[in-house]
Amino acid sequence: MNNNILLESGTGELEILEFVINNKHYAINIIKVKEVINSTNLTKLPDSHPAIAGLTLYRDKIITLIDLKYVLEKQHKNEVEAKIILCEFNKIEVAFSIDNIVGVHRIKWEKITKPDDISVNSLVIGNIVLNNKIILLLDFEKIVTDISPSTGISEDKIVDIAYKDRSSVKLVLADDSPLIRKLLKDTLIKAGFNNLLIFDDGKQVLDYLLNLVGQKKEKFIEDVNVLITDIEMPQMDGHTLTRKIKEHSILKKLPVILFSSLITGDLKHKGNAVGADAQLSKPEIGQLVTCIDGFTTPK
Structure with missing residues (x-):
């Protein structure tokens, strides 16, 4: 195939x-x-x-x-x-x-x-x-x-992540699956994040970000520090959303993490092509927390 x-x-x-x-x-x-x-x-x-x-x-x-x-x-x-x-x-x-x-x-x-x-x-x-x-x-x-809950994401998969106060980090999440949105929210809160804005498709995210830039220009980053997006979503997929962000003169500074079941060795080149800053498969919830920390921890 x-x-x-x-x-x-x-x-x-x-x-x-x-x-x-x-x-x-x-x-x-x-x-x-x-x-x-x-x-x-x-x-x-x-x-x-x-x-x-x-x-x-x-x-x-x-x-x-x-x-x-x-x-x-x-x-x-x-x-x-x-x-x-x-x-x-x-x-x-x-x-x-x-x-x-x-x-x-x-x-x-x-x-x-x-x-x-x-x-x-x-x-x-x-x-x-x-x-x-x-x-x-x-x-x-x-x-x-x-059928097999261990194949998906769950709170249990961040047991090795030390909790710390990450409430100052402002995250935007996009995923069309109600189940994944709930699990993602629960696990990130368990890791110490509580400043979460959640959407169920890429078009909603892009409209929100463009409106934010219209109001605050380069200071939009004060309201959102990292975007975590699925790839498969009705209305606008994660690859298209990422490309539109990275082609925008102001929004391009926003770190974008593709968090999807489609992140495999054979398919990572698709995320690279649109300028994604990181790509993780959905079971890697612990690595997601580490990745967010990498973008938001002062150097």
Whole structure:
């Protein structure tokens, strides 16, 4: 699977892979997809989570296979042979069984609307209208974290970070996932930060920053010291947000940390291309605190 179709970063576009489960249409950001395969080699696991179909072999690697039909419909797939989307994010490789692949589409983030259901339990992060049908963009990180909480971020992952009063540091956070926003807020507060301004998409952040610059010019930095942003967000993604900030004559001095499940060795060049000051994968919550300290501690 060629997940580098978009050679330029910060274009405001993404490639989605559309697929079907139980006659409903869903999508995944193709940047997460390593390959689509057919597999008959499945080993069942005893006493495992009901959403785990078992283990499958991929190029001599043992990969956990998640039954998406069970996750979404609470029905198990009956077929022995499964069509599988093999993914990598949050520094793990995981596979998802589906019914069928429809195709790949290039769309703009601004065309993805936020779902009405903004509860923490929602598995949908965006709605896409394409070819007279609604395609649901799924939160694959939440799906995996719900099954195995240790793969995501949590307060437990900053146990080695010494608490100190960091209340003078003013942070702006952007993430479209209600679950991640809550976990991020909880963990940063536990580390001593309490001056947090939180948004759920990149456009909101850019509008806020431009308004701040309009009022305070270079002194905007008094109100925000560091921006921490996800990459995948409806309306405006983190790469585009970062590029717009770094191309702005005044805003460019704002340190931007990309904090995303998409930060991998193969994809870091996309963040470098738009001028991100740091890039961390979402499980690295302890490193995030250290990184913020590096930008805000007087030299």
